[in-house]
Amino acid sequence: MSATNSVVSAFRVLESVAQMQPVGLSELSRTVGLPKSSVQRALLTLHEIGWLRPTSTQPTRWSLTYRAFSVGTQARDHQLLRETALPFLNDLQLMTTETIHLAAPDGRELVLIERLDTPHPLRAFLPLGSRIPLHASATGLAFLAASSQEFIADYLAGQLAPQTDQTITDPDTLRETIEEVRLRGYSVNQEGLSKGITAVGAAIVNAQGEPIGSVSVSGPSIRMVPETFETFGNAVHETVQRIHAVL
Incomplete structure (x- = not known):
């Protein structure tokens, strides 16, 4: 060898x-x-x-x-993103009382670089460093919605592996979902990544309008019900806008 x-x-x-x-x-x-x-x-x-x-x-x-x-924590772009976002993530966690995730891109996936846990004993949990498929997560759907048409087309041409029986694996359905996220300003992912867990998310973009990360509010589906989507979705959208303004 x-x-x-x-x-x-x-x-x-x-x-x-x-x-x-x-x-x-x-x-x-x-x-x-x-x-x-x-x-x-x-x-x-x-x-x-x-x-x-x-x-x-x-x-x-x-x-x-x-x-x-x-070594991993020395990734400078991700470290800057995390340090800039953290105060705003704290505010979001206090407002929603649910788990907050911050993820950054790596190829066809996102990597979880920060998690703020809820005080509730029943909660969403992903270990730091987890790799998150774009099509199967609230953070990923938000990231796709902020991406270029070329990036989306390339992503849709690849494998859309299911994570649960609720994961969007049909390219046409995924494209429609991405357009809905763009119009609404935040994503909704009901048990597409983990059974029993629902999340809403929004993408952080740089000065050129390119996505550089995503934030989500995640919790058990028994608490993250449709009546909460708009309130939490608008809150996470406002949070990424505040992060963008500082960056």
């Missing part, structure tokens, strides 16, 4: 561990499509340089160390 291939394999293993942790060798090998021997070498190398740690029990399972978190 060449040096380049070894590096690529190591990063594939690292990313898979991040998604599946704690995870064992056999499951990792199946996920990344590499022989166990290659995955084992990558795991040991990543452990040696401080990115992964094994469990002390058998069978061995692997997790990220805090080094991965430390």
Whole structure:
């Protein structure tokens, strides 16, 4: 295996561990499509340089160390977005009393970079760093609605994998939904990402009008009912406008 291939394999293993942790060798090998021997070498190398740690029990399972978190939080654009948005997210959380998510784009997905939790014991929960499909989430639908027609066409041409039985997977339906979000000013996602969870969202745009992130209000569907959509939707829309003004 060449040096380049070894590096690529190591990063594939690292990313898979991040998604599946704690995870064992056999499951990792199946996920990344590499022989166990290659995955084992990558795991040991990543452990040696401080990115992964094994469990002390058998069978061995692997997790990220805090080094991965430390490096990830230095992403400057995302850090600026998070620091700018945080005071406004706090206001939104106090107003809605539900969970607030801030997500930033990475390819065909968003990455969760901040979460403010609700005091309610029954709540929406996504770990920081979670990767969020655009078509399956309130943050993603809002991001698509703020995107260019070229970006949308490219996205619709790709796979629209279901996350639940409520996920929009038909390209024509998704395009209609995107237009509705544009007209309304906020998205509504009823259990498209997680069963029992409903969210409303809006996109943050830069000075050129390009989306650079999204904010959502998420909660159990028993509390996030249609009667709350307009109030919370307008609140999240106003929040992203305030963030945009400061940026």
